[in-house]
Amino acid sequence: MKRLWRWLIPLAAIPVLALLAYGFRVSPRDIPSPLVGRPAPAFVLATLEGAPLSLESHRGKVVVVNFWASWCYPACYEEAPVLERNWRGYRERGVVVMGLDIQDKRDAAQKFVGDFGLTFPVAQDLKGTVSVDYGVYGVPETFFVDRQGRIRVKHVGAVTDDVFKTTVDRLLTEPATP
Amino acid sequence: MSRVTLALLATLIVLGATSFAAGAQGASPVNEQTVYDIATQLRCVVCQNLSVADSPSEMASQMRGIIRERLAAGESPAQVQRYFVDRYGEWILLSPPRRGFNLLVWLLPLAAVVVGLAAAATLIWRWSHRTRGARPAPAAVDAAMSERIRRELERES
Amino acid sequence: MLRLWNISLVILTFGLTLFGTFLTRSGVIASVHAFTQGSIGVLFLSFLALALLTALGLVAWRWDALRSEGELDSVVSRESAFLLNNVFLVAAAFTVFFGTVFPLLSEAVRGVKVSVGAPFFNQVNIPLFLSLVFLMGVGPLIAWRRASLDNLKRNFLWPVVLGIVAAAVAFALGVRSFLAALTFATTVFVAVTIAVDFTRATRARLRVGESLLPAMGGLLLRHNRRYGGFVVHLGILIIALGVMGSHAWSVQTETTLHRGESAELAGYRFRFDGLSAVEESNHFKVVGAFTVSNGRVLGVLRPAKKFYPQEQAPIAYVDYRLGLREDLYVVLGDFARDGSQATIKLQVNRLVSWIWIGGLVLTLGALLAILPERHKRA
Numbered sequence A: 001m002k003r004l005w006r007w008l009i010p011l012a013a014i015p016v017l018a019l020l021a022y023g024f025r026v027s028p029r030d031i032p033s034p035l036v037g038r039p040a041p042a043f044v045l046a047t048l049e050g051a052p053l054s055l056e057s058h059r060g061k062v063v064v065v066n067f068w069a070s071w072c073y074p075a076c077y078e079e080a081p082v083l084e085r086n087w088r089g090y091r092e093r094g095v096v097v098m099g100l101d102i103q104d105k106r107d108a109a110q111k112f113v114g115d116f117g118l119t120f121p122v123a124q125d126l127k128g129t130v131s132v133d134y135g136v137y138g139v140p141e142t143f144f145v146d147r148q149g150r151i152r153v154k155h156v157g158a159v160t161d162d163v164f165k166t167t168v169d170r171l172l173t174e175p176a177t178p
Numbered sequence B: 001m002s003r004v005t006l007a008l009l010a011t012l013i014v015l016g017a018t019s020f021a022a023g024a025q026g027a028s029p030v031n032e033q034t035v036y037d038i039a040t041q042l043r044c045v046v047c048q049n050l051s052v053a054d055s056p057s058e059m060a061s062q063m064r065g066i067i068r069e070r071l072a073a074g075e076s077p078a079q080v081q082r083y084f085v086d087r088y089g090e091w092i093l094l095s096p097p098r099r100g101f102n103l104l105v106w107l108l109p110l111a112a113v114v115v116g117l118a119a120a121a122t123l124i125w126r127w128s129h130r131t132r133g134a135r136p137a138p139a140a141v142d143a144a145m146s147e148r149i150r151r152e153l154e155r156e157s
Numbered sequence C: 001m002l003r004l005w006n007i008s009l010v011i012l013t014f015g016l017t018l019f020g021t022f023l024t025r026s027g028v029i030a031s032v033h034a035f036t037q038g039s040i041g042v043l044f045l046s047f048l049a050l051a052l053l054t055a056l057g058l059v060a061w062r063w064d065a066l067r068s069e070g071e072l073d074s075v076v077s078r079e080s081a082f083l084l085n086n087v088f089l090v091a092a093a094f095t096v097f098f099g100t101v102f103p104l105l106s107e108a109v110r111g112v113k114v115s116v117g118a119p120f121f122n123q124v125n126i127p128l129f130l131s132l133v134f135l136m137g138v139g140p141l142i143a144w145r146r147a148s149l150d151n152l153k154r155n156f157l158w159p160v161v162l163g164i165v166a167a168a169v170a171f172a173l174g175v176r177s178f179l180a181a182l183t184f185a186t187t188v189f190v191a192v193t194i195a196v197d198f199t200r201a202t203r204a205r206l207r208v209g210e211s212l213l214p215a216m217g218g219l220l221l222r223h224n225r226r227y228g229g230f231v232v233h234l235g236i237l238i239i240a241l242g243v244m245g246s247h248a249w250s251v252q253t254e255t256t257l258h259r260g261e262s263a264e265l266a267g268y269r270f271r272f273d274g275l276s277a278v279e280e281s282n283h284f285k286v287v288g289a290f291t292v293s294n295g296r297v298l299g300v301l302r303p304a305k306k307f308y309p310q311e312q313a314p315i316a317y318v319d320y321r322l323g324l325r326e327d328l329y330v331v332l333g334d335f336a337r338d339g340s341q342a343t344i345k346l347q348v349n350r351l352v353s354w355i356w357i358g359g360l361v362l363t364l365g366a367l368l369a370i371l372p373e374r375h376k377r378a
Helices: A002-022 A075-093 A106-116 A129-133 A161-172 B002-018 B032-041 B058-072 B077-088 B100-134 B143-156 C003-026 C040-061 C078-110 C118-143 C149-172 C178-207 C212-222 C224-249 C352-369
Strands: A044-046 A052-054 A062-068 A095-102 A122-125 A141-145 A151-156 C251-258 C262-265 C268-279 C284-293 C297-301 C304-307 C315-317 C319-321 C326-335 C341-350
Touching: A002 C003, A002 C040, A002 C078, A044 A122, A062 A075, A062 A161, A075 A095, A075 A106, A075 A161, A095 A106, A095 A129, A106 A122, A122 A129, A129 B058, A129 B077, A141 A161, A151 A161, B032 B058, B032 B077, B032 C118, B032 C251, B058 B077, B100 C078, B100 C118, C003 C040, C003 C078, C078 C118, C118 C149, C118 C178, C118 C224, C149 C178, C178 C212, C178 C224, C212 C224, C224 C341, C224 C352, C251 C262, C251 C268, C262 C341, C268 C297, C268 C326, C268 C341, C284 C326, C284 C341, C297 C319, C304 C326, C315 C326, C326 C352
Parallel strands: A062 A095, A095 A122
Antiparallel strands: A044 A052, A062 A141, A141 A151, C251 C341, C262 C268, C268 C284, C284 C297, C284 C304, C304 C315, C319 C326, C326 C341
């Protein structure tokens, strides 16, 4: 029986190898957000036109807060038309889309907005306070805020029509007051 | 830290006069060393395992600015750290908090040393005592021979 | 003896090198060294599995042939010193390994992502390496069978006393970090053990009639393996002090300056003289000029930022000034287009040159030790 204990040595390598193999199934860049389910942090910024943009003023509507940058290629370029399309489709139904531009130059941001013909409010987060407040670690990231002001979904990566419609449709069915 | 205080005071004066990124709140002057100390504990979110202090990225620069602002507004380093953990999760701390499951990574190295020392001690004991029992009785050596050997050895060393 | 241990260490070393390559290539763990993520990860893991399981399996199969009747004449012996040394080195290796895979483990078990980075490794490894340094002072005496109880006092009285004195002096000079004081105490302790041994041996030769320099030289050359080893230990002590200095006493700051303004750090003054821009063949370079002085002008540092058209972020080039006691670093951050202001990061790193000097001493000691042993003459 004592002879068999020595086989523990090669066998001990197996759990380590299994753990490394598990590593293939998860991505180290995929960080779950602790903010989901909590009230969305308030902010007040100025749009590129100079108008004030605040989250609080849209309480009662479903708000889609999208963090982007002009240098984020190709994801932000893919989702810009999606956001614009859905903004036009949903704006009469009590949905607001906001674009927050991070770590960018003003002229690059304006060019981006012009190129894609974006009509939803776009503001620059110059000091990064809002992006850190939302736990943003890359672009694009999109937060879906319900009518009561809570973050319900955080979507990392380019938003698709499918994701937008299913999430917003679901949130629209919920009441504005608890 | 007393040796650096003089240099830091001068830096603070310069900082106070020229801060253009932070938009000084003016509540209390910020110690750059404290900003650095907090930044070394936080993980830069866009880099691979670099600290916010070391990272050259713009995101890290903005995060340092936020640390500076919060300290200037009167928050303590612990509160600033808690703010970041609140937003990003435990992942943003470069050193896992010593709680619960994480204690494993803090204590196993210590356990490894203890187990290693115990194993080494056991082996040494066992090996040194094995010979004690089995050592054969020394053969009778000629006195003249041993005297010659001793003199040779002394000459060598 | 110790063949099993030896072969296991060899297998472990090979396995860990494969593991390291796997980490940088597979993208499984985010690390400063990871630079790609591809299918090669699966290949590497398979090869690692094959190599480890086969080699360790062979060890288990041939266990009886490898195992030898371990025999030591005494509890204190070269082998014991070697084993003790191994305990700490392997523990340090295990710490780094476990810390590296722990994020993965935490996610697998708890579903929570954690990070294990520099602060953790520093905190856990520094005591381990300090123990190794301490062992450097005690080890040679164990290895040369001179660690009996009465010898203990003769050999360790001065080192211990002077080690404590060193810590007290450090404290009096303003050092408040416990680890820094402990490092002082340990390095002085080991240095004094080496000095005690050397003086005693020299004195013995002086007594036989040799004069000082030939006695010392003769010792070094005749017993070059032993004294070469001591010189290597001295090199390690210098490195230890360099690491402690750079870790505990380095200072840094980040500030924004207008043209002509100065920032001060650790007695050095950095004056921002202005920016200049240069268009190179494949990039655009912005260089900042900073005059450094500490009472008198020391020179001009020119950190730069290179903007490549294909890259989103510019690449920063630090400029530095190396010295015996401290190194100065200036990094250019944001700047105004017209060159009127610039944000810079300043670093004064202490005692880093000692790490290089210690390395040099270590190499010299190693060279001395591997000199062919002089044939002992009467």
